[in-house]
Amino acid sequence: MRSLPAFRFVLAALAGLGAWSAGLSGLLSATTALAEPAELSDLNLEQLMGMQITSASKKSQKLSDVAAAVHVITQEDIRRSGVTSIPEALRLAPGIQVARIDANKWAISARGFNGRFANKLLVLMDGRSVYTPTFAGVYWEVQDTVLEDIDRIEVIRGPGATVWGANAVNGVINIITKQAGKTRGGEISVGAGSQERAFGSARYGFELSDDTHARVYFKGFDRERFPVRDAADRGSSDAWNMQRGGFRLDHDGKAGERFTLQGDLYTGSLRQSIDLAQLSAPYSLHVHDTANVSGANLLGRWQKALGLGEEVSLQVYYDRNVRNEVFLNETRDTFDIDFQHHLGVGERQDLIWGLGYRYSHDNFSNPTFVQFGNGARGVHLFSGFLQDEISLVPEKLKLTLGTKLEHNDFTGFEIQPSLRLAWTPNSHHALWGAVSRAVRTPSRSDDAANTHLLVLPPLSGVNPTGFPIAVSPVHNKAMNAETLLGFELGYRFIPSSSLSLDTALFYNDYDRLRTISFGPVLLRRSANGLYIDQTLPFSNIESARSYGGEASLVWNPLSNWSLQAQYSYLGLETTFSDRQFANNINLDEISTPQQQWSLRSGWDLPQHLELDLWLRYVDRIQAGIPAPLRINDYLTLDARLGWRPHPSLDLALVGQNLLDGAHPEFIMESGYQQHTVVEVPRAFFLKLNWRF
Amino acid sequence: MAAFSLTITKKRILAALGAWLLLSGSAGPGQPAPDAGALQLAFLYNFTKFVEWPASSLANRSEFELCILGDDPFGAALDALNSRTVRDKPVQISRPRSAAALQRCHVLYVSQSEGWRLRQILQEIGTAPILTVSNLEDFAELGGTIRQFWDDDRPRFEINMAVAQKSRLTLSSKLLELAARVIRE
Numbered sequence: 001m002r003s004l005p006a007f008r009f010v011l012a013a014l015a016g017l018g019a020w021s022a023g024l025s026g027l028l029s030a031t032t033a034l035a036e037p038a039e040l041s042d043l044n045l046e047q048l049m050g051m052q053i054t055s056a057s058k059k060s061q062k063l064s065d066v067a068a069a070v071h072v073i074t075q076e077d078i079r080r081s082g083v084t085s086i087p088e089a090l091r092l093a094p095g096i097q098v099a100r101i102d103a104n105k106w107a108i109s110a111r112g113f114n115g116r117f118a119n120k121l122l123v124l125m126d127g128r129s130v131y132t133p134t135f136a137g138v139y140w141e142v143q144d145t146v147l148e149d150i151d152r153i154e155v156i157r158g159p160g161a162t163v164w165g166a167n168a169v170n171g172v173i174n175i176i177t178k179q180a181g182k183t184r185g186g187e188i189s190v191g192a193g194s195q196e197r198a199f200g201s202a203r204y205g206f207e208l209s210d211d212t213h214a215r216v217y218f219k220g221f222d223r224e225r226f227p228v229r230d231a232a233d234r235g236s237s238d239a240w241n242m243q244r245g246g247f248r249l250d251h252d253g254k255a256g257e258r259f260t261l262q263g264d265l266y267t268g269s270l271r272q273s274i275d276l277a278q279l280s281a282p283y284s285l286h287v288h289d290t291a292n293v294s295g296a297n298l299l300g301r302w303q304k305a306l307g308l309g310e311e312v313s314l315q316v317y318y319d320r321n322v323r324n325e326v327f328l329n330e331t332r333d334t335f336d337i338d339f340q341h342h343l344g345v346g347e348r349q350d351l352i353w354g355l356g357y358r359y360s361h362d363n364f365s366n367p368t369f370v371q372f373g374n375g376a377r378g379v380h381l382f383s384g385f386l387q388d389e390i391s392l393v394p395e396k397l398k399l400t401l402g403t404k405l406e407h408n409d410f411t412g413f414e415i416q417p418s419l420r421l422a423w424t425p426n427s428h429h430a431l432w433g434a435v436s437r438a439v440r441t442p443s444r445s446d447d448a449a450n451t452h453l454l455v456l457p458p459l460s461g462v463n464p465t466g467f468p469i470a471v472s473p474v475h476n477k478a479m480n481a482e483t484l485l486g487f488e489l490g491y492r493f494i495p496s497s498s499l500s501l502d503t504a505l506f507y508n509d510y511d512r513l514r515t516i517s518f519g520p521v522l523l524r525r526s527a528n529g530l531y532i533d534q535t536l537p538f539s540n541i542e543s544a545r546s547y548g549g550e551a552s553l554v555w556n557p558l559s560n561w562s563l564q565a566q567y568s569y570l571g572l573e574t575t576f577s578d579r580q581f582a583n584n585i586n587l588d589e590i591s592t593p594q595q596q597w598s599l600r601s602g603w604d605l606p607q608h609l610e611l612d613l614w615l616r617y618v619d620r621i622q623a624g625i626p627a628p629l630r631i632n633d634y635l636t637l638d639a640r641l642g643w644r645p646h647p648s649l650d651l652a653l654v655g656q657n658l659l660d661g662a663h664p665e666f667i668m669e670s671g672y673q674q675h676t677v678v679e680v681p682r683a684f685f686l687k688l689n690w691r692f
Numbered sequence: 693m694a695a696f697s698l699t700i701t702k703k704r705i706l707a708a709l710g711a712w713l714l715l716s717g718s719a720g721p722g723q724p725a726p727d728a729g730a731l732q733l734a735f736l737y738n739f740t741k742f743v744e745w746p747a748s749s750l751a752n753r754s755e756f757e758l759c760i761l762g763d764d765p766f767g768a769a770l771d772a773l774n775s776r777t778v779r780d781k782p783v784q785i786s787r788p789r790s791a792a793a794l795q796r797c798h799v800l801y802v803s804q805s806e807g808w809r810l811r812q813i814l815q816e817i818g819t820a821p822i823l824t825v826s827n828l829e830d831f832a833e834l835g836g837t838i839r840q841f842w843d844d845d846r847p848r849f850e851i852n853m854a855v856a857q858k859s860r861l862t863l864s865s866k867l868l869e870l871a872a873r874v875i876r877e
Contacts, residue, residue: 045742045867048735049848052844053728053847062765254807308789494768
């Protein structure tokens with residue numbers, strides 16, 4: 001094992017060196033390409049018709065004048081990375097922290113505050129919010145679809161609350177599937193491997209009329225457990241399987257009116273090892289549990305063009321999620337309706353405004369370990385927004401002003417304005433800046449949940465008293481919304497269609513962050529007798545400031561070779577208005593890597609072969625409670641060899657996490673994972689795609 | 693140690709992989725292909741040389757107006773067009789946002805993003821002398837003048853001659869010869 005770090009370094013250095021030296025010639029050709037458009041227009045029609053483009057020149061880089069840190073993960077990125085899930089695909093975006101907790105749990109955030117219950121990242125699938133108000137965050141393991149049917153994943157780092165609303169504090173992720181008309185015919189994908197024991201999906205797209213297309217799909221997988229580093233428990237498992245099916249129907253008569261109807265159904269079974277505190281001996285239960293999850297959703301969207309630059313849209317969806325775990329049984333039903341109107345005002349202004357309403361009803365029916373004061377509750381969310389895009393100098397300087405106004409049942413009215421300015425002097429440079437406010441509204445757990453984080457046994461080393469001492473986070477009905485005032489600056493540079501650089505800097509000022517505070521110590525009686533209760537009420541006593549930046553470089557040195565390099569840096573400091581916490585370690589400061597970088601190479605080789613290499617580095621962190629564990633930095637490599645022996649057939653051999661046998665990435669912050677460290681292992685799988 | 697032998701195997705595999713990569717990388721085509729968007733724009737510009745607009749449409753106009761609707765694929769190539777002329781008039785690139793602005797266009801490129809309201813756009817144009825160009829499927833059938841497309845990654849175009857005539861645009865025979873297909877009625 002000792003030779004590994006040195007070996008890794010050599011490999012990383014070689015990879016870097018190789019990329020740059022081989023790329024030098026490409027850089028030269030890239031700069032000469034600056035003059036290319038003018039030359040092309042000088043050619044006559046016959047000469048132009050004799051030219052041929054390649055798949056690489058179809059996806060050449062165009063300058064974006066969006067005044068936000070946006071990165072788009074394309075279908076091609078997903079395919080060539082070899083990832084098998086949406087959360088893993090998010091590693092393709094710069095500045096997104098993706099850490100695997102175990103085989104079926106992820107911690108994902110942008111610009112810090114990462115955790116299983118990371119609550120500052122808003123996630124939508126085809127316009128449907130998958131952010132759960134239960135704990136404020138995303139159950140990543142149930143967010144899935146046929147990966148081949150994803151059109152793109154838009155990743156916005158930084159606040160997006162003016163348009164997207166509360167909880168879009170550190171970022172917004174939009175997972176967008178292809179229109180049904182773009183998925184005609186069948187596609188069957190099957191595969192098997194070491195961690196991906198077996199997986200398969202089948203999709204069929206068909207034409208209902210000239211203007212109406214539909215597709216149906218089914219998908220299922222069975223995934224192996226991850227290795228567990230636990231002296232006491234070697235039999236635990238986090239293996240899981242899921243089955244899902246769905247459809248999408250699109251009608252587009254090209255006459256300024258279109259609608260979409262789509263829905264999904266899923267069910268899954270996820271094994272997990274959970275540590276739970278209880279008031280009787282042995283005070284800490286180590287449970288092998290199977291979480292059963294299921295859900296369904298149905299969404300309709302209608303759009304109508306009222307004029308050249310004017311349209312309205314109406315979207316309605318229903319979403320149901322059921323989770324039955326040893327510590328919580330939860331059923332949540334959500335109904336959402338959203339209206340938007342976009343119109344041009346004069347020659348200089350683009351106005352967009354909208355109104356929305358959401359009703360979310362939950363039912364928590366297993367109060368053994370987590371008690372909700374009111375086990376069933378429906379909450380209402382009313383929202384409205386207005387945004388004006390003003391072209392100060394046409395095509396050159398654009399000012400975007402807007403605000404969202406929301407009313408939620410926990411904190412009442414919340415206002416989330418933003419101001420953005422983008423300057424594009426020409427089509428090679430874009431400079432933008434933004435100031436925005438965003439809020440994270442209290443979750444149902446913040447408002448109503450009580451639990452015991454741990455129970456110290458009586459007459460033990462840490463507890464000399466004769467009673468068990470419970471350490472108990474308790475709800476707080478007076479929770480405020482967390483607030484962010486964010487400052488951003490970005491610069492994009494596209495010297496040619498084969499080279500582009502996208503950078504962003506940020507400074508975030510957070511206030512009223514949720515944390516736990518020291519509450520009263522009480523002597524209480526339970527069914528097991530008297531116990532001492534150290535209460536830890538949720539409170540808004542934490543403030544933080546974070547700063548950092550992300551850079552992303554895309555470069556196609558040759559028409560058959562593309563390179564992507566990404567780097568991100570994050571600094572975060574917290575302070576507490578309550579003195580008692582001044583000397584404590586704060587997970588928010590240590591559970592997000594300071595630096596991440598990645599280098600991805602995609603080669604199109606002769607004989608219809610593709611070779612993709614993806615090197616990733618993630619800085620060290622500390623995670624888990626009550627005593628955070630140190631998780632070392634890691635460098636890892638994924639590789640994919642693809643072969644298309646026939647236009648309708650794809651084969652791919654994928655190796656993941658090739659540089660070590662296994663490495664840990666995260667430990668849950670809930671206290672449910674006290675004794676175990678789960679590691680992400682090296683994995684291989686073979687995949688076949690057949691289109692008909 | 694198992695870990696040690698694992699490292700050796702890994703080194704070998706990676707060394708072999710690296711060698712193969714270097715060899716295969718140099719075997720591929722080296723010349724960068726033209727940018728698809730720039731090529732489309734070059735076509736758009738070239739079309740203007742083979743089209744006669746009615747005198748009324750060019751008279752009293754100091755500029756030749758090339759309009760774009762939606763998210764275009766042209767990128768930086770658009771800059772170069774700004775310094776060119778058509779019919780001795782400097783090219784002005786504009787993005788019309790009203791029906792009135794649309795009527796001032798000489799050439800109108802309709803992007804993929806506007807496909808869902810194509811019929812509306814064409815209705816708005818009516819028989820105005822505007823050369824409409826797009827990559828949209830069925831563009832020529834639905835009443836557009838020229839549709840660009842890729843045939844085996846080679847640029848091709850088709851023409852709806854009936855629409856051109858109704859719009860009082862005169863297309864040269866040379867252009868019709870080069871078209872992959874001409875719709876006459």
